[in-house]
Amino acid sequence: MSLFKKSKSFAGGVHPPEYKELTENLSFEIMPNPKNVVVPISQHIGKPAKPLVKKGDVVKAGQAVAEPDGFISSPIHCSVSGKVKKITSESNVSGFPKEAILIDASEENELEKMPVLDPETITPEEIRERVKEAGIVGQGGAAFPTFVKLTPPKDKEIDTVIINGCECEPYLTRDYRFMLERTEELLGGLNLAMKALGVKRGAIGIEDNKPEAIAKLKEAAANYEGITIEVLETKYPQGAEKMLIKAVNDREVPPGKLPLDVGVVIQNIGTVIAVYDAVVKGEPQITAAMTVSGKGINNPKNIVARVGTPLSDIIEYCGGVKETAVKVVVGGPMMGVAQFDFSAPIMKATSGILVLTAEEVNDHPETPCLKCGKCIDACPLHLTPTKLSRFTQMDKLEEAEDLGITVCMECGTCTYTCPANIPLVQWIRLGKQRVIELQKERKSA
Ligand code: SF4
Numbered sequence: 001m002s003l004f005k006k007s008k009s010f011a012g013g014v015h016p017p018e019y020k021e022l023t024e025n026l027s028f029e030i031m032p033n034p035k036n037v038v039v040p041i042s043q044h045i046g047k048p049a050k051p052l053v054k055k056g057d058v059v060k061a062g063q064a065v066a067e068p069d070g071f072i073s074s075p076i077h078c079s080v081s082g083k084v085k086k087i088t089s090e091s092n093v094s095g096f097p098k099e100a101i102l103i104d105a106s107e108e109n110e111l112e113k114m115p116v117l118d119p120e121t122i123t124p125e126e127i128r129e130r131v132k133e134a135g136i137v138g139q140g141g142a143a144f145p146t147f148v149k150l151t152p153p154k155d156k157e158i159d160t161v162i163i164n165g166c167e168c169e170p171y172l173t174r175d176y177r178f179m180l181e182r183t184e185e186l187l188g189g190l191n192l193a194m195k196a197l198g199v200k201r202g203a204i205g206i207e208d209n210k211p212e213a214i215a216k217l218k219e220a221a222a223n224y225e226g227i228t229i230e231v232l233e234t235k236y237p238q239g240a241e242k243m244l245i246k247a248v249n250d251r252e253v254p255p256g257k258l259p260l261d262v263g264v265v266i267q268n269i270g271t272v273i274a275v276y277d278a279v280v281k282g283e284p285q286i287t288a289a290m291t292v293s294g295k296g297i298n299n300p301k302n303i304v305a306r307v308g309t310p311l312s313d314i315i316e317y318c319g320g321v322k323e324t325a326v327k328v329v330v331g332g333p334m335m336g337v338a339q340f341d342f343s344a345p346i347m348k349a350t351s352g353i354l355v356l357t358a359e360e361v362n363d364h365p366e367t368p369c370l371k372c373g374k375c376i377d378a379c380p381l382h383l384t385p386t387k388l389s390r391f392t393q394m395d396k397l398e399e400a401e402d403l404g405i406t407v408c409m410e411c412g413t414c415t416y417t418c419p420a421n422i423p424l425v426q427w428i429r430l431g432k433q434r435v436i437e438l439q440k441e442r443k444s445a
């Protein structure tokens with residue numbers, strides 16, 4: 001039962017088992033540097049960065065090894081010191097091979113930093129510049145360059161920055177540990193984001209299953225003007241942007257529109273801590289904090305590892321997999337990506353690695369639709385997942401488009417709730433991609 005009586009929320013959603021107890025009380029461990037790293041030049045939405053190094057170059061941890069290519073792009077920094085082995089296409093936790101810089105690590109561990117800046121006197125322009133220079137991207141999954149989010153179009157009036165502290169995906173406890181272990185940096189980073197955007201209101205939305213973090217944040221936030229802690233119902237996908245804005249600000253983001261169209265910028269917990277570290281400590285984004293969990297890993301942990309560390313190294317650091325393990329997922333179980341190549345490296349936005357056993361994986365056979373309507377009731381965006389899935393299978397893309405398939409946020413709530421085990425979100429994701437292609441073709445015709 002909740003300790004907080006009036007938790008805010010949204011219509012729809014589901015309550016999957018949380019499994020947070022596996023790691024919620026485990027402090028972050030800093031993983032030792034790997035022997036080699038694979039640093040993808042595209043770890044963000046937008047154009048890949050352009051390499052600045054070549055085979056044989058000696059590089060230092062923190063050094064920029066690829067520069068942004070265009071406005072929506074981000075620099076990439078070397079996560080270890082060493083020598084560039086080669087630049088080539090490598091497999092990746094996103095599921096698609098990407099060009100990457102392979103580096104053999106040396107013993108040296110000194111980090112090349114940027115000059116530190118004073119958070120009291122820094123200007124909005126200097127914050128944006130530093131965030132860009134540090135290569136900070138959103139850590140909530142989409143990896144949108146943070147500099148771009150802090151530079152909204154001039155005709156958009158932003159009045160609120162919301163921090164997503166929901167961490168509504170089962171198993172993951174990275175953000176929870178951040179809230180407990182780096183409370184001041186989190187609030188300081190939010191303050192910097194508010195300053196960059198010139199807004200007076202900041203809010204941290206947090207689910208009511210985290211009473212210890214709520215108490216700690218409320219106490220610390222009392223020292224910051226304009227920042228409130230908003231307690232929300234524990235429900236998946238409470239952390240989705242539209243759900244968060246509805247719960248915190250009571251504003252609806254219309255289909256096809258963005259949070260900034262209703263005056264809001266959303267940032268992830270880890271992202272604003274990275275902003276704080278870039279400004280106050282001069283550190284570029286070369287590490288990723290994540291939860292390694294699931295009943296199939298020997299020693300679940302919360303860890304901080306260098307970007308580019310292979311999955312296999314992290315799994316080994318956590319004691320290896322149990323004989324009962326059947327699946328490895330990067331991210332949470334609802335929206336994460338199943339992995340088949342464990343030499344793939346972690347990236348800036350990697351939030352979790354789950355090693356799951358058969359009892360944690362739904363591999364029940366698919367049966368015909370029961371027409372029960374559960375997927376429709378659960379969809380937080382009031383879509384009709386059953387029809388969207390069926391239209392995709394029948395290649396009726398116009399019909400799927402008319403029903404708003406491009407609005408789907410791929411949260412997986414419908415699939416989770418379906419008693420017939422129909423892989424609804426997988427079909428919808430495919431249909432959405434095809435409709436987007438169709439729309440592009442129409443535009444260029
Ligand atoms: S995946 Fe899309 S259709 Fe399914 S519940 Fe989420 S938003 Fe709705």
Ligand code: SF4
Nearest residue numbers: 369370372373375418
């Ligand atoms: S939840 Fe599954 S079985 Fe029920 S209507 Fe939706 S697709 Fe059909």
